[in-house]
Amino acid sequence: MPGAIVSKTIKPSRLKDDAMRLRLLNAMRKTGTQIKHDFEATTATWKEKPKFEVLISLTGPGPVVLVATDDEIYTWVVEGTGAKAREGGGSEYEIWAGAYTGKSDKTMLFFSSQFVPKTQPGIIGSNSGFVGERDTLVPMVVHPGIEPRNFDKTIQAKREPWFKRQMEQAMAEARQASGHAA
Numbered sequence: 001m002p003g004a005i006v007s008k009t010i011k012p013s014r015l016k017d018d019a020m021r022l023r024l025l026n027a028m029r030k031t032g033t034q035i036k037h038d039f040e041a042t043t044a045t046w047k048e049k050p051k052f053e054v055l056i057s058l059t060g061p062g063p064v065v066l067v068a069t070d071d072e073i074y075t076w077v078v079e080g081t082g083a084k085a086r087e088g089g090g091s092e093y094e095i096w097a098g099a100y101t102g103k104s105d106k107t108m109l110f111f112s113s114q115f116v117p118k119t120q121p122g123i124i125g126s127n128s129g130f131v132g133e134r135d136t137l138v139p140m141v142v143h144p145g146i147e148p149r150n151f152d153k154t155i156q157a158k159r160e161p162w163f164k165r166q167m168e169q170a171m172a173e174a175r176q177a178s179g180h181a182a
Contacts, residue, residue, distance in 0.1 A: 020174035021058065027170040028056040028065050031163050035067045038124050038155045043074070045118050045126045050074040063167055067155075077119060080148030096140045108137050121147055122154050 032054035043049045050071030057064045069075075081093075098104025114132030119125075 014178075016174070016178040019177040020171065023170040023174045023177075024058060024063055024167065025056065027166040028058075028063055029054070031159065031166055032056055032065045032067060034162075035065065035155060035159055038159070039067055039069070039151065041125050042119060042149070042151045043126060045128055048073075065163065076146055077149050078151050081143075081145040092142050092144050094140055095143050100139065108139055109141055111136050111141060119149050119151075121149050123149075124151065124154055124158065 036052050036054050039052045040049070050069040050073070052067055052069050055064075055066040055068065057066075095109065097109050098106045100107075112132040113136055114130065116130035118127055118129035
């Protein structure tokens with residue numbers, strides 16, 4: 001019995017780049033907003049709150065979401081001040097009244113020996129903290145430094161798996177919009 005076998009390669013239509021880009025960017029913006037809220041929670045009880053900015057990019061090896069601030073005090077809290085203090089040879093450092101440093105005419109420092117910080121290492125959030133009455137008057141104090149809070153690492157550990165799921169979902173939606181749904 002005569003016959004013929006015909007084979008033909010069937011190529012799917014091209015994935016729509018615009019659909020992919022749009023969905024990835026939307027998911028990245030959503031992720032950036034959530035991460036920004038996490039960072040803002042770490043300063044919720046601060047009087048002077050730093051401004052956080054969300055930056056997103058698809059130009060690198062993969063999608064990047066960056067939430068950043070240029071606030072110097074926030075950097076001290078996140079990274080701690082131990083490295084700065086170690087330049088002087090220890091984890092503690094001296095703070096002198098302004099008259100001794102040429103920064104003011106004050107000869108004494110007032111501070112409280114009762115202090116509870118508003119933030120804790122590895123905790124996304126802040127509380128009211130506590131500073132007691134100014135009960136000490138001295139020309140110099142030895143400051144123990146600020147223990148690093150590592151908010152950036154804590155937030156990344158919390159959000160990275162969620163971000164990956166957001167990107168996978170965006171790619172699946174783009175695939176479907178291109179007619180490649182399974």
